[in-house]
Amino acid sequence: MSVLVTGVAGFIGSYVCRELLARGETVIGIDSLTHYYDPQLKQARLAALIGIADFTFIKCDIADREALETVAAGRSIDRVVHLAAQAGVRYSLEQPRTYIRANVVGHLEVLELCRNLPGFKHLVYASSSSVYGGNKKVPFSEDDRVDTPVSLYAATKKADELIGHVYSHLYGIPQTGLRFFTVYGPMGRPDMAYWSFTKNIIEGKPIQVFNNGEMWRDFTYIDDIVKGTIAALDNPPKEGNQGALHRIYNIGNSQPEKLSRFIDVLEDVIGKKAIREMAPMQPGDVVQTFADTSAIERDFGFKPSTPLEVGLTSFVVWYRDYFNV
Numbered sequence: 001m002s003v004l005v006t007g008v009a010g011f012i013g014s015y016v017c018r019e020l021l022a023r024g025e026t027v028i029g030i031d032s033l034t035h036y037y038d039p040q041l042k043q044a045r046l047a048a049l050i051g052i053a054d055f056t057f058i059k060c061d062i063a064d065r066e067a068l069e070t071v072a073a074g075r076s077i078d079r080v081v082h083l084a085a086q087a088g089v090r091y092s093l094e095q096p097r098t099y100i101r102a103n104v105v106g107h108l109e110v111l112e113l114c115r116n117l118p119g120f121k122h123l124v125y126a127s128s129s130s131v132y133g134g135n136k137k138v139p140f141s142e143d144d145r146v147d148t149p150v151s152l153y154a155a156t157k158k159a160d161e162l163i164g165h166v167y168s169h170l171y172g173i174p175q176t177g178l179r180f181f182t183v184y185g186p187m188g189r190p191d192m193a194y195w196s197f198t199k200n201i202i203e204g205k206p207i208q209v210f211n212n213g214e215m216w217r218d219f220t221y222i223d224d225i226v227k228g229t230i231a232a233l234d235n236p237p238k239e240g241n242q243g244a245l246h247r248i249y250n251i252g253n254s255q256p257e258k259l260s261r262f263i264d265v266l267e268d269v270i271g272k273k274a275i276r277e278m279a280p281m282q283p284g285d286v287v288q289t290f291a292d293t294s295a296i297e298r299d300f301g302f303k304p305s306t307p308l309e310v311g312l313t314s315f316v317v318w319y320r321d322y323f324n325v
Contacts, residue, residue, distance in 0.1 A: 001079075002026040002027065002075055003025050003077070004028045004029075004072075005020070005029045005030070005083065006062055006082045007126075008046070008049070009033055011222070012083050012183060013031070014045035015187075015223075015226045016230070017055070018049065019226050020081075020230070021053075024054075026054040028075060029056065030062070030068075031046075031060070031084065032060065036091070037191055044187070062082075062084050062107075063101050068109055072116075078122075079122050079124075080110065080123045081124050083126045085103050085156075086153075086156075089130060089153050090283075099153055099156050103153070103159075107159075107164075115173060122174045122175070122233060122236035123176070124176045124177075126178055127161055127177040127179045127248065129179050129180065129182070129250070130153055131158045131161070131179060132146055133146065133154060138288060140250065140289065140291060142179070142250060150285075160177070165241070165242075165244050169242070174245040174246075176233075177247070177249070178228065178248075178249055179248065179249065179252075180252075181219075181252030181253065181289055182218055182220060182252075183221075184221065184312075185221050185311060186315055186318030188222070195319075198316060201266065202325055205275065207263070207275065208277050209277065209279060211259075212278045213259045213260035213278070214259070215259040217288075218254065218291050219253055219257055219262070219308055220251060221306035221311035222311075224305065224306050228300075231302045232249065235299065250291040251304070252289070253291070254293045256290045269309070269312050
């Protein structure tokens with residue numbers, strides 16, 4: 001049997017795929033290779049997978065029902081790791097329809113695919129810490145209400161969780177949604193702060209420090225995210241949540257870092273001081289994220305363990321090598 005990984009050329013998707021292949025799984029990876037950021041980076045991630053035995057790549061838009069059906073035709077797929085999405089909070093202010101198509105319509109089509117796969121066992125999908133919006137209570141718990149998103153991106157991720165619950169309740173599809181908290185690491189996304197900060201510090205350009213540095217993020221290293229995702233995949237829900245085999249977990253480092261300290265660490269790793277320009281909060285942004293990870297620790301014995309200093313060092317080493325700087 002095979003595992004289908006959507007968004008396989010993306011940051012998290014490519015790492016999850018490598019881990020699945022390393023343990024002997026047969027993986028079918030799909031991606032639409034959009035130009036939201038440099039497609040050469042996506043091709044570089046794919047290049048590390050192409051040629052590995054038991055891996056098949058198919059270019060596919062998850063919002064295209066017929067394309068998804070073609071991917072599944074004649075293949076024995078019993079698990080899906082659904083990581084494809086239109087990411088980014090600020091871009092959703094400019095391109096709202098792109099988010100609805102990729103994150104809502106695309107999620108629905110993946111659910112429809114799973115519903116019609118014989119012997120289907122488990123869908124693991126990416127949600128986001130963004131669903132917590134401007135919640136004041138910390139740490140953020142899966143039991144908190146998430147009815148007040150502050151970005152369209154967050155709203156689409158909350159919609160995915162609701163639609164997933166309905167499909168599990170109606171059709172018995174076992175599902176696990178993972179709320180990722182600020183994922184970072186080598187081969188990460190260029191639209192993330194750690195990437196743009198690294199680039200500008202190395203090039204001697206200013207960095208914008210929003211809310212005067214009075215922001216906190218639960219930075220989570222990619223290796224920890226992968227371990228948590230695989231742990232979830234291997235443990236489909238067996239007990240119902242209000243009649244549905246559907247669970248939600250936080251995956252975060254559970255140790256928020258203040259933005260100003262994050263920059264301090266990055267300066268130390270790079271060996272160069274940043275030119276800091278203070279700026280106000282941006283629309284759709286939040287002051288703090290902080291994951292309560294007690295549920296995933298309880299159920300899977302999983303706890304992220306990579307310190308910020310170690311993770312940022314790995315990223316900067318990769319960045320210098322990739323761009324030859």
